[in-house]
Amino acid sequence: MPVAAGITVGLLLIPTGGAHAEPKPTIPQAKARLAKLNDKADKVVDRYNTATEDLKKAQSTYTKLDATYKRKLATVADLREELVNMAVDTYKMGADVTSLPALISNGDPATLLNNVALAGQLAQERAAKLAAFDRENRGLKDQREKAEKALAVADEERDAVQKERAEVLKLIAQQKKLLDRLGAYKVGNPNSTGVRYTGAASGNAAAVLRFAYAQIGKPYVFGGTGPGGWDCSGLTQAAWRAAGVSLPRTTWQQWAWGASRKVDYPQDLQPGDLIFSEGLGHVSIYAGNGQIVHAPQTGDVVKVVKLSAYGRNIQGAIRP
Incomplete structure (x- = not known):
């Protein structure tokens, strides 16, 4: 959808107060x-x-x-x-x-x-x-x-x-x-101390997930590189930096960087692997047991969810 069309749709979502105002969406x-x-x-x-x-x-x-x-x-x-x-x-x-x-x-x-x-x-x-x-x-x-x-x-x-x-x-x-x-917007807490990671990952993957879990509850922010808010690739970059691995900044760059580090999806996924989806518009961290930890989108917070519930249009995965 072109940006101009998107703006029109967005404007239509704002009640005008007249008799013909559209009902609030659910x-x-x-x-x-x-x-x-x-x-x-x-x-x-x-x-x-x-x-x-x-x-x-x-x-x-x-x-x-x-x-x-x-x-x-x-x-x-x-x-x-x-x-x-x-x-x-x-x-x-x-x-x-x-x-x-x-x-x-x-x-x-x-x-x-x-x-x-x-x-x-x-x-x-x-x-x-x-x-x-x-x-x-x-x-x-x-x-x-x-x-x-x-x-x-x-x-x-x-x-x-x-x-x-x-x-x-x-x-x-x-x-x-x-x-x-509508009461559905999550502000998040920039000072959240997150959740303690207790999974079975070891080595670099454990360091990555400990860092990512410590960010749970912080808001998603476009262009966010922490510490008070993250976008998806900002979180993955910082999490792997905590394990001593330097990743590029954006999802496209991270995917290109991992061209020789791709893993078979989903059969060979391991905790710490990066999963790319939405036409390389999104990246998340595999947490094991069919779950991912990620910074999802505006109005949401860093959280752990089931991969099956979020994994749309999976591009593939890499292991830094």
Whole structure:
């Protein structure tokens, strides 16, 4: 459903107070509408998160290259000045050597000539170093220009997706108000201490599930990376970080990262595995015994549910 159409639907859900106002939808109807909205919103926000991560990388690359470029430019400037000074000194020394007073007054002409030769050699070495720095700087300048272009592209992409994200957040805000009026909106507790994990998982999987269970009761937040709220991939990233494994930020990135770590679903699922669903719009953690722990959607909280009750359109699973 296009965003514009979604906005129209969302607006129709708000009572206008007239004689022709539509009756309030039931809680199941509201939840069904919210679920459809979140299926779309998950994908949009994931694209936004991905674009934001790309922007951060582009900014970091540009900053490093720019600093290196400026530092080397300063080095080249110093070398050039040193080379010019040496050339002037060498010229003066050579002129003095060939003058009659110098030949008469210098008790050791060979020493003076050796000094001139040495100065010339040093000048040649500095000239060679300067040429090398110039070559290096030309390549570095090209890299910096590429980084500038990548930064501009990432910035444009982020701005484009952010506009779409803003539209979805408007719809979400309307749905949250609707659920609140119906008494079905779960605020969650950002300071929740969760639930103690007592399952049979061991090793990394146990560390992952201990962390995830400690987040139970905290609200789902779009773009949330904790500690007071989470989105689905923010939770899985942080849970596996607690086990010493670094995952990318978004569901798409996590799925791509695990391309060589896929497991046969569902027969080979083990606690701690990541399950991807909703066209890669959602990711959850398998908790064992047919259950998952996840940050589901707006108006809900981090919780444990049966996989059979939530596992729609399963894409597959990976084991980090």
